[in-house]
Amino acid sequence: MTSGKVSVLDIKGLTKTYGAVTAVDNVDLHIDHGEILGLIGPNGSGKSTFFDCSTGLATPDSGSVSLEGSDITNWSLNRIAREGRMLRSFQKTVVFKKLDVEENLVIAGQMFTFPSVLSTFSVGKRSRMRIEGLRKHARELIELTGLGPVAHMAAGNLSGGQQKLIQFASMLMPDPRLIMLDEPMAGINPKLVERVIDTIRYANREMGVSFLIIEHNIDVVTSLCSRAIVLDQGRKLCEGTPAEVIANKQVREAYLGG
Amino acid sequence: MNNTPLSTTASDPKRRNLRAPIVIALAVVALGAPMVLGTYAVHAMVIALIFLLPAHGLNLLVGYTGMLSLAQAAFFGLGAYASALMSIHLGTSFPVNMLAAIALACVIAVPLGIPALRLRDTSFVMCTLGFVIIGQAISKNWISVTRGDMGLNNIDKPTVGLAGYSWTASNPVEAYYLALVLAAFATWVFWLVVRSPAGRNLVAIRENETLAESLGIPTWNYRLAAFVIAAGFGGAGGSLYVHYISVASPLMFQTLYTTTMLIIVLGGGAGSITGVIFGSFLFVALSEGLRIAPELRMIAYGLSLLILVFRFPQGFAPFLMRIWDWAGGVDKKEGSA
Ligand SMILES: Nc1ncnc2c1ncn2[C@@H]1O[C@H](COP(=O)(O)OP(=O)(O)OP(=O)(O)O)[C@@H](O)[C@H]1O
Ligand SMILES: [Mg+2]
Numbered sequence: 001m002t003s004g005k006v007s008v009l010d011i012k013g014l015t016k017t018y019g020a021v022t023a024v025d026n027v028d029l030h031i032d033h034g035e036i037l038g039l040i041g042p043n044g045s046g047k048s049t050f051f052d053c054s055t056g057l058a059t060p061d062s063g064s065v066s067l068e069g070s071d072i073t074n075w076s077l078n079r080i081a082r083e084g085r086m087l088r089s090f091q092k093t094v095v096f097k098k099l100d101v102e103e104n105l106v107i108a109g110q111m112f113t114f115p116s117v118l119s120t121f122s123v124g125k126r127s128r129m130r131i132e133g134l135r136k137h138a139r140e141l142i143e144l145t146g147l148g149p150v151a152h153m154a155a156g157n158l159s160g161g162q163q164k165l166i167q168f169a170s171m172l173m174p175d176p177r178l179i180m181l182d183e184p185m186a187g188i189n190p191k192l193v194e195r196v197i198d199t200i201r202y203a204n205r206e207m208g209v210s211f212l213i214i215e216h217n218i219d220v221v222t223s224l225c226s227r228a229i230v231l232d233q234g235r236k237l238c239e240g241t242p243a244e245v246i247a248n249k250q251v252r253e254a255y256l257g258g
Numbered sequence: 259m260n261n262t263p264l265s266t267t268a269s270d271p272k273r274r275n276l277r278a279p280i281v282i283a284l285a286v287v288a289l290g291a292p293m294v295l296g297t298y299a300v301h302a303m304v305i306a307l308i309f310l311l312p313a314h315g316l317n318l319l320v321g322y323t324g325m326l327s328l329a330q331a332a333f334f335g336l337g338a339y340a341s342a343l344m345s346i347h348l349g350t351s352f353p354v355n356m357l358a359a360i361a362l363a364c365v366i367a368v369p370l371g372i373p374a375l376r377l378r379d380t381s382f383v384m385c386t387l388g389f390v391i392i393g394q395a396i397s398k399n400w401i402s403v404t405r406g407d408m409g410l411n412n413i414d415k416p417t418v419g420l421a422g423y424s425w426t427a428s429n430p431v432e433a434y435y436l437a438l439v440l441a442a443f444a445t446w447v448f449w450l451v452v453r454s455p456a457g458r459n460l461v462a463i464r465e466n467e468t469l470a471e472s473l474g475i476p477t478w479n480y481r482l483a484a485f486v487i488a489a490g491f492g493g494a495g496g497s498l499y500v501h502y503i504s505v506a507s508p509l510m511f512q513t514l515y516t517t518t519m520l521i522i523v524l525g526g527g528a529g530s531i532t533g534v535i536f537g538s539f540l541f542v543a544l545s546e547g548l549r550i551a552p553e554l555r556m557i558a559y560g561l562s563l564l565i566l567v568f569r570f571p572q573g574f575a576p577f578l579m580r581i582w583d584w585a586g587g588v589d590k591k592e593g594s595a
Contacts, residue, residue: 057468082474090472096465107462110455111474117483120456131455170473 006069008033008178008210009054009086014063016046016053023049024060025234029212031178036204036211038221038228038242042255046234047214048091051180055088056080068177082111084178087171091182091214093163097156101147101166104155105138106131108170134173141169144202146195161188168196172203179203180212185220193220200224218246230254276585288438292431300430302546303539307437308499310538313522314448314531315491321528322452323484324464329370329386331516332393333363333489335506337496339397342410342506352416356497363493364486371485375478387516394511409507416501433502440498444491449531451487460484464529518542525566527575532582536574 007030016024024046031037039047052058054065056077065073067084080086096104113130114120120127142151145165150158155166164184171179184200185193197220203209215221221228222242230237230245232254238245245251292300312330319327337359344355374385397404404410416436417426427433451457462470463477470477500506518541526537544562548555570577 055472057472076476077468077471078474078476081472082476088472090469094466094469096462096469098465099461103458107458107470107475108473110459111476114455117456117476117479120459121451121454121483123450123454127455174474 005032007031008035008068009212010066010069011054012064014050014053014065015061016049016058017061018049022234024053024231026063027231027234027236029229029236031210031212034204034208034210035227036200036213036225038225039212039214039231040216040218040221040228040245041231041237044233045231045254047231048182049234050231051088051182051214055086055180057088078111081174085112085174085176086178086180087174087176088180089164089167089171089182089184091186093160093167095155095163095166095170098154100152100154101142101158101169102135102138102151104166105141105170105173106134109134109137109173112174137173138169141172144172145169145199159188161192164188164196165192165199168199172207172209175207176209178210178212182214183216184213185215185217197224218242222246275587277582280585292434297430298546299543300434302543304430304433304437304502305546306539306542307434307441308495308502309518309522309542310441310535311444311495311498312492312519313526313534313538314444315488315495316519316523317528317531317534318448318451318460318484318488318491320523321530321534322457322460322464323481324467325375325481325484326383327386327485327488328383328516328520329374329389329485330488330492330519331511332386332389333367333492334496334499334515334519335390335393335397335510336366337363337493338500338506338510339404339410339496340493341497342413342500343403345413345501346410351419352414352497352501353418355501356494359493359497360490361493363489363496367486367489368482371482371489375481375485390511390516394508397506397508397511404506404508407508409505409509411505413500413504413506415504416498427502437498437502440494444494445531445535448491452531456480456483518545521563523573525563525570525573527573527578530573530575530578532578533573533575536578540574 009029009031011027011029014024014027015022027050039050041047049058053060056075056079060073063073064071067080067086072080072084075084096107099107110120113134139151142148145168147162147165147169150162155163158166168181168184184196188196200211200213201224204211213221213224225242227239228242228245229239230248230251237250237254238248240248291303295303312334315333316327316330319325340359340362341355344350344358350358370389374382377385398406415426415428416433417424418436419425427436452460459470459475459480462473462475463480467477496510521541522537523534525541526535527533545555545559548558551558
């Protein structure tokens with residue numbers, strides 16, 4: 001585990017309780033540079049809560065989160081995204097429904113192109129050129145994710161799968177270092193599943209993005225991830241290659257219910 | 259024109275584009291109206307133009323950022339009192355008073371906004387209502403400064419001076435042209451704000467704040483910025499108002515002012531600049547015009563509101579949008595508003 005090299009993300013002893021439920025219980029996790037790590041576990045095992053606590057959406061009761069060696073445990077969601085370039089998706093897909101696909105992506109890139117809140121109020125030439133640059137980048141990602149034909153349609157009018165692609169393309173706008181995806185394939189048709197998998201691979205190989213992916217489909221995990229971690233009732237049950245994890249007796253029991 | 263970019267379908271080459279003629283006609287009407295209208299109608303139009311200022315601010319909050327604030331009337335009153343007091347005690351001119359009113363409203367909005375913006379939804383609305391009530395209490399009770407219910411009277415009519423020349427808007431027609439220029443300028447500033455990248459971030463916050471946060475947008479800072487800018491628009495409106503009617507009194511904090519601003523924005527169409535411009539004329543002109551029959555005024559006003567909410571639940575903006583599309587020769591395929 002400690003190979004001397006700094007991990008992209010290094011989480012230690014993360015714990016979160018909701019009332020009587022310990023949703024995440026003393027979980028350690030690290031992601032190496034360029035890795036695609038899978039996070040699996042039965043419903044209610046604390047995967048989404050783990051995401052929330054590591055991205056600043058929820059405050060962990062204890063534990064630490066460090067990104068490339070710097071402590072970001074108490075950073076807000078927006079700061080982790082903006083300064084850490086660590087982006088996350090939500091299990092229940094969210095897009096800016098009334099805005100078209102291109103506009104969704106431009107918004108996603110803005111805070112990474114403008115140096116401050118104040119500078120975003122400018123409508124000068126420099127500001128317009130920055131937005132032009134973002135539009136160009138957005139169009140490239142729209143092509144990459146196959147959203148070209150619907151680029152100027154309101155995001156809310158598109159299918160669930162297309163919205164997942166918008167969400168994913170939005171996260172690629174800022175040249176991210178780490179992307180955390182919460183069930184990116186759930187409820188989308190098989191053709192789009194292929195496209196999402198291809199895009200994740202492309203972002204990983206060509207753009208150097210590391211990934212942490214919550215995914216129920218074990219075939220997807222096997223094909224994408226080099227390593228997987230299993231959560232059960234908030235605890236880390238085991239970790240290893242996807243094959244090792246599937247073979248684990250405890251994992252089988254956890255999924256079959258005990 | 260509308261903040262939601264919609265794909266427009268190809269225009270029909272056979273039909274003439276009527277947009278330019280419509281804009282020219284509206285400009286002619288705006289410039290020529292005082293010459294044909296009676297004094298009272300001109301007065302109503304001045305009020306409409308003045309209320310457009312705080313309404314723009316409210317639109318920024320409700321229509322673009324998605325926060326319902328009732329505090330616009332408090333900043334309107336603040337701007338009015340600040341200008342009145344400066345005019346009386348310092349003898350400063352209208353432009354100075356107006357700039358001071360804007361600055362003061364913006365500065366005061368920061369300590370008010372910081373606690374208020376921690377609240378959400380109805381709690382936030384109640385908190386902003388509290389600001390109006392506090393404003394009224396101060397204006398009523400700080401008698402040594404505000405003269406309480408007697409109010410501050412005989413405020414100078416707005417005078418603008420440039421390079422030795424000075425001009426005073428001493429009657430409704432002159433005030434109309436002054437208000438027209440200021441309202442047009444305010445609209446231009448508002449347009450710049452909502453068209454800026456920051457304006458796009460405000461819309462993102464309105465659409466989904468958590469998603470906006472997750473994309474690196476510091477939503478709290480933007481909401482505070484919107485609150486402060488809106489306050490500035492409110493202060494500007496109050497300053498112009500007090501110099502026009504030449505009286506500042508605690509009545510300015512009455513619910514009538516708050517509801518008027520709300521009706522202009524919600525009735526005109528939150529999130530649409532043209533909708534709100536249209537709204538300010540329609541509602542203020544309507545309520546002022548109805549003064550002719552005082553006993554029926556409030557009833558007629560109330561009835562027109564009822565018709566509005568049932569007939570145009572989104573305000574007039576979608577309706578205006580359709581006219582605009584029609585004028586440009588665009589055939590609407592499906593309504594997605
Ligand atoms: N905001 C909350 N308030 C109270 N309890 C919560 C909250 N969020 C999560 N929980 C509880 O924490 C536990 C873990 O939930 P979580 O959503 O993290 O699981 P999950 O592994 O993502 O499940 P799924 O596969 O169904 O998405 C559950 O028992 C859930 O009820
Ligand atoms: Mg979940």
